[in-house]
Amino acid sequence: MNYKRSKYFLASSGEKIKYLFVKKNSQIAVIFFHGFMSDMNGAKPAVIQRFCSRKKINFLKFEYSGHGKSTGKFVKGNISKWTSEAKQLIRSKISKDKKLIFIGSSMGSWIALNLFKYFKKKIKGFIGIASAPEFLDRLMWKKFSKKIKKIIITKKIYHLKKGDFTYPLTKQLILNGRKNKVLNNKIKLKIPIVLFHGTRDKVVPLYISKKILKTFKKSQKKLVKIKNGNHSLSKKSDLKKICYELNLMFKNINLI
Numbered sequence: 532m533n534y535k536r537s538k539y540f541l542a543s544s545g546e547k548i549k550y551l552f553v554k555k556n557s558q559i560a561v562i563f564f565h566g567f568m569s570d571m572n573g574a575k576p577a578v579i580q581r582f583c584s585r586k587k588i589n590f591l592k593f594e595y596s597g598h599g600k601s602t603g604k605f606v607k608g609n610i611s612k613w614t615s616e617a618k619q620l621i622r623s624k625i626s627k628d629k630k631l632i633f634i635g636s637s638m639g640s641w642i643a644l645n646l647f648k649y650f651k652k653k654i655k656g657f658i659g660i661a662s663a664p665e666f667l668d669r670l671m672w673k674k675f676s677k678k679i680k681k682i683i684i685t686k687k688i689y690h691l692k693k694g695d696f697t698y699p700l701t702k703q704l705i706l707n708g709r710k711n712k713v714l715n716n717k718i719k720l721k722i723p724i725v726l727f728h729g730t731r732d733k734v735v736p737l738y739i740s741k742k743i744l745k746t747f748k749k750s751q752k753k754l755v756k757i758k759n760g761n762h763s764l765s766k767k768s769d770l771k772k773i774c775y776e777l778n779l780m781f782k783n784i785n786l787i
Contacts, residue, residue, distance in 0.1 A: 537571075540623060542596070542616045546603040550593035552624050553584055559630045559655065559784070560589035561777070562621060564639030566663070568698060570599030574765040575636055575660065575773070582774045586781065589629065593620055595642075606688065606699050609707035610667075614645040621650070632656040632780055634773075637663045637735065637762065640743070644713040651720060656780040658773065659726040661762050662743055663735045667708030670735065671700065714739075716746045723751045723783055725776045727769070729760025751783075 539547040551571065561583050563576045571592040583590035595613035596603030625631070631653045635643035640662030647654060663670070671691075672680070683689045687702040724747050726740040737756070744752045755776070757769055764773075 537600075539601075540593075540620050542619050544596065544603070544612060544616065546596035546601060546616065548593055548596065548616050548620055549600040550591065550620055550624070551580075553580060553590040555584070555587045555589050557586075557588045558628070559632060559781070560591060560625045561632045561634060562625075562643075563590070563592040564617065564633065564635040564643045565592070565594065565598070566637030566639050567666075568598065568605065568696070569636070570594050572599070573636075575770065578770040578774065579634060579777065582777065586778070588781065589625070591621070591624060593617070606701050606704075609704045610641060610645070610711040611707055614642050614711070617642055618646055618649055621646070627653075629653065630655045630784065632658070632777070634658045634660070634777070635662060636660045638666065640664055641666070641711070641713065644716070644743070644746075645711060647716075647718055647720075651718075654720065654722060655784045656723045657725075658776060658780075659724075659740065659743060660764050660773065661728060661732055661735055662726060662740055664713045664739065664743065665708065665711075666735065666739075667700075667705050669739070672705055714742045714746065718747050719749050720747070721749045721751075723753070723780050725753045725755060725780075727755045727757060727760075727764055727773060729757045729762060729764055731759050732762045734762040 537551040542548050571594050576592045580590050594601040597605035597608040633643040640659040641664035683702050689700050691698040728737050728740045
């Protein structure tokens with residue numbers, strides 16, 4: 532069903548960005564940002580999409596270049612490029628009068644936080660799920676051995692194996708990540724912020740979510756710790772909690 536309704540947006544980079552926009556007659560649009568080497572077909576965007584449809588709220592999800600069915604090579608991408616693609620897509624598909632709620636999963640929270648400066652007057656809420664801003668430097672580069680760092684510097688790429696996945700990490704990706712720091716930002720929006728983090732997240736430590744909350748100086752902030760939750764946070768009980776908080780945001784901004 533999703534596949535039939537999904538379309539492609541031509542970004543200025545020349546890449547075709549796969550997206551799905553469920554248009555409803557509402558004043559708000561929920562935008563889902565997926566994670567690193569992920570796509571828009573996971574359990575989280577699927578459940579959130581159905582929830583928004585029931586509530587008659589606009590919903591947009593998409594895939595960065597080099598991810599999912601979007602064009603482009605993953606190794607040519609970086610945080611700046613993926614942020615730019617997201618910005619262009621949102622501006623193209625969602626009218627200026629709509630209010631936005633961003634939902635970021637892992638790296639998706641980084642992309643979403645990057646976009647606050649462009650959409651700050653329109654953003655009315657933010658939900659982060661196992662958020663991972665600045666992960667390339669904080670959680671990867673700084674923990675790599677001298678041997679791995681040397682490979683990245685000299686060969687410009689290192690294939691990091693974690694579990695069943697292999698992540699091709701390029702030198703340009705690491706360097707670009709340093710140009711996109713967000714954890715020292717000061718965001719003065721008075722909006723609800725809810726961050727979900729599993730107590731058994733072995734990928735991203737809890738302190739990252741706590742640092743994100745500190746960037747929001749005037750917001751209504753909430754950190755939801757999911758007991759025994761992993762990095763994915765895709766269990767039915769996890770998704771139910773996410774939709775519950777999303778519904779509270781709808782009510783808080785008087786859109787239901």
